[in-house]
Amino acid sequence: MALAPRLWDIARVESERELPGKSQVGAKDALVRLRRWADEPTRQQIDGYLIDWYCAAAYEDRARAGFATGASVMRMVGPAAGRKLIAVVNGVIAAPGQDRVRNRVGDQLLLGLAATGTPDAVKYVLDLARMDRGDPTLASRGLSALYKAYVAPDGFEPADRGALVPNLPALVAIARDDRMSGRPANDAVALIQAVGPPRYLAPLAGMLGAPHPDSRFKFVVVQSALRCGGPAAVVDVVRALPAGAYAQDEIDGAISGEIARMTPRDQAQAAARALLGVPSTLAMWVGIEALGAMKASDDAPRVAALASHREPLVGYWGPRGEGKPDPTLGQRAREISTQLGGK
Numbered sequence: 001m002a003l004a005p006r007l008w009d010i011a012r013v014e015s016e017r018e019l020p021g022k023s024q025v026g027a028k029d030a031l032v033r034l035r036r037w038a039d040e041p042t043r044q045q046i047d048g049y050l051i052d053w054y055c056a057a058a059y060e061d062r063a064r065a066g067f068a069t070g071a072s073v074m075r076m077v078g079p080a081a082g083r084k085l086i087a088v089v090n091g092v093i094a095a096p097g098q099d100r101v102r103n104r105v106g107d108q109l110l111l112g113l114a115a116t117g118t119p120d121a122v123k124y125v126l127d128l129a130r131m132d133r134g135d136p137t138l139a140s141r142g143l144s145a146l147y148k149a150y151v152a153p154d155g156f157e158p159a160d161r162g163a164l165v166p167n168l169p170a171l172v173a174i175a176r177d178d179r180m181s182g183r184p185a186n187d188a189v190a191l192i193q194a195v196g197p198p199r200y201l202a203p204l205a206g207m208l209g210a211p212h213p214d215s216r217f218k219f220v221v222v223q224s225a226l227r228c229g230g231p232a233a234v235v236d237v238v239r240a241l242p243a244g245a246y247a248q249d250e251i252d253g254a255i256s257g258e259i260a261r262m263t264p265r266d267q268a269q270a271a272a273r274a275l276l277g278v279p280s281t282l283a284m285w286v287g288i289e290a291l292g293a294m295k296a297s298d299d300a301p302r303v304a305a306l307a308s309h310r311e312p313l314v315g316y317w318g319p320r321g322e323g324k325p326d327p328t329l330g331q332r333a334r335e336i337s338t339q340l341g342g343k
Helices: 004-010 023-035 042-053 068-076 079-094 107-115 119-130 137-151 161-176 184-194 199-205 216-239 248-260 263-276 281-293 297-304 329-339
Strands: none
Touching: 004 023, 004 042, 023 068, 042 068, 042 079, 042 119, 068 079, 068 107, 068 137, 079 107, 079 119, 107 119, 107 137, 107 281, 119 137, 119 161, 119 248, 137 161, 137 184, 161 184, 161 199, 184 199, 184 216, 184 263, 199 216, 216 248, 216 263, 216 281, 248 281, 263 281, 281 329, 297 329
C-alpha cells in the first residue's frame, strides 16, 4: 500500500525531542486509521512508523497530540512498542544533570508503557514504583497506570492480563508493603484480582494476616477474594482472616454482606452454613450474619444452635460503641435466629 510511506513522509519528526506540527499530527492520525484496513505487511510497516513517532524523548507531549492517544496506540502496537518505551524511560532516568533534582517519569509515559501489555513492561513499571527517585508520587502513579491499562482502560481494550501472572509476587510485595498504603496497595490488589481464578486466591488469602498500617486494607483484600472466588472460596477466605477486633458494619459491608450477595444463592447459602461449623468465633459470626442477611429462614435452627457460645465479638460496636459491652456470639445468634423466625 503506497499511501502509508507517503503519510509517513509527512508525519515524520526529525528530532526525537521535537514536538510535531499540525500536519505531522494529522498524518500520524491518518496512519492510525489506515492501519485498520491494511494487510499484514503494511500493518507491520505502519506499526514501525508509529513506534518511531511516539517512542521518543518527547513522548509525554506527543502522546496527547491528535485524536489517537499515545496509550491507545501503544496498546494497538503492543510488545515492540514496549521494548522501545523502556529504552525511552531509561533515557529519562539516566539523563545527565540530575545531581539535585531527578527527572520526573511522566504519567503518559507510565500509562503508555503499561498499555503495551507485556510482562517486561509490567515488571519495569513495578520496579519504578519501588524505586527511590525522590518522587513520593511515583508508586501511586505507576500502579495507577497499570490499573488503567489492565482493569479500567479508557479508549482502548484492556491489556492481556496474562502479562500480570509472572509479576504476581511483585504485586503481592507492593500490596503488603506498609510504605505503600492507600491507593497503590488497593490498585495492586485490584491487579491481583484481575489475574482471575485460580491464581489470584492464594496471593490474596496470604495477605489477609499481614500487618498493614491501613486498617481498611484487609477488608479490600477479603472483598476482592470473595468476589473473585465466589461461594467455593468462602470458607478458605474467611478462615484466613486474622483474629482481632471487627466492627459489625465492617463485617456486613465487606464480608457477610458480600457472601449474601453471591450467586448462585443456594451455593452461597451452603457456604455460609458451612462457616457455622468452623471452630472460629469470627467464622461462625460471619456465617450467622450472612444467613441473616440472606433471610435464610430454613437455617434458623442451625443459627440458634450457637446460642450457648459465650465468646465476645470484640470490637462489635466499632467507634460508635461509646463504652457499650460487646455482645457474645451466642447473643448475636439468638437475635438472628429470632429474625429468621426461629424460637
